[in-house]
Amino acid sequence: MPQLPGELEHRNGATCIPGGERPYYQALGNEEAVFKAAYRQGLSLLLKGPTGCGKTRFVEAMAHDLGRPLITVACHDDLTTADLVGRYLLRGDETVWVDGPLSHAVREGAICYLDEVVEARQDTTVVLHPLADHRRQLPIERLGVTLDAAPGFGLVVSYNPGYQSVLKDLKDSTRQRMVAIDFGFPATEVEEVIVTREASVTRSVAAELVRFGQAVRRLETGGLREVASTRVLIAAGRLVAEGLPMRDAALAAIAGPLTDDAVVSRGLAEMIDIYLAAPA
The missing domain is CATH 1.10.8 (Helicase, Ruva Protein; domain 3)
Structure with a gap:
């Protein structure tokens, strides 16, 4: 069964390959040290802060410093588990499996950044749990396999607490699997x-x-x-x-x-x- 890794990545995630000039980011506190320490320990990260305060640029700068590819997914109401993990697609006369951006990051040891994660459905974000804790695994039920995260894989999610509501919030079981960094506007x-x-x-x-x-x-x-x-x-x-x-x-x-x-x-x-x- 041939695979076409990366195709959904272009549809549902943007990839940044390390190299070149460091994305400009002005540190506001100890956030860079916290991020790098958590990454080296295999801990997932939760970035909290208002829209437009620099969370995405921060992740880009950290991926550059760590020398890891970065796959960014803009979360939304219609984001499904299949959009993240992958799905079967028809190619001519055969059906092939195509990795989603999360699976691609897990296989390749990239950093996967889920921007505004609370916009995604809660049944979608539950798939993150075994990746975000000590297991660092991604079960793919459609394939009947469980992927172990490759060395270098990192999971980062962000959201804007100002948009919190009963219907759009991270589950406590998700939060407590992550190291949180709070962002605000610069001095x-x-x-x-x-x-x-x-x-x-x-x-x-x-x-x-x-x-x-x-x-x-x-x-x-x-x-x-x-x-x-x-x-x-x-x-x-x-x-x-x-x-x-x-x-x-x-x-x-x-x-x-x-x-x-x-x-x-x-x-x-x-x-x-x-x-x-x-x-x-």
């Missing part, structure tokens, strides 16, 4: 350095954007889908780098993605006029 000076580098803008432009982003984070309103992340500040900076006025860049890259509420949008526009006013 002011660090965030300015990140925006300056990633958006290719001056430090003064980055400082204005960060000051505005922090003001948005202090707001208490139910109309915001999420607070202003470092990611949206970088996006605004990139628009400024292309010659867009600061106000237009902030409206398009920060205010627009954060809310669909007309009243909140007007409030953000007024804040932009205050914090990002063009010099007289």
Whole structure:
């Protein structure tokens, strides 16, 4: 029965091969040391933090430092166990087994990163349990086999606690199999350095954007889908780098993605006029 490993990987997971320049990541604390220690001990990791605070870039940087391929899966409501583990597919006149991204990572000794894991169905995430504990095994019921994780395999999952609900949360039995790292937004000076580098803008432009982003984070309103992340500040900076006025860049890259509420949008526009006013 021929196998076509990797085909589902391209459909359900993005692969990053080690080598080249290290993905830019500015450490905020001891998260790099914790990640590497857990990885060396074969422990799975749970990354918790708000959207756009750098969790994915952090994992990319760690995979680079450890010299391991990285397979990233963006989890969603319709993600099934078969999407992760694999399935039979028709190829001409025969039926072949095709590994999913998780099986591929287990066989190849790659790091598998499940981004926003709580978006996946709980019956899907249960398949992680024997991988996340001391067994480091992946049962594949359709094949009647159990895969032992190859040397170098690592399991990393992330989620945003701000979206927690009764229906979308990690089971305690899953959580307690993992080492947790909490992420937040960087301190002011660090965030300015990140925006300056990633958006290719001056430090003064980055400082204005960060000051505005922090003001948005202090707001208490139910109309915001999420607070202003470092990611949206970088996006605004990139628009400024292309010659867009600061106000237009902030409206398009920060205010627009954060809310669909007309009243909140007007409030953000007024804040932009205050914090990002063009010099007289």
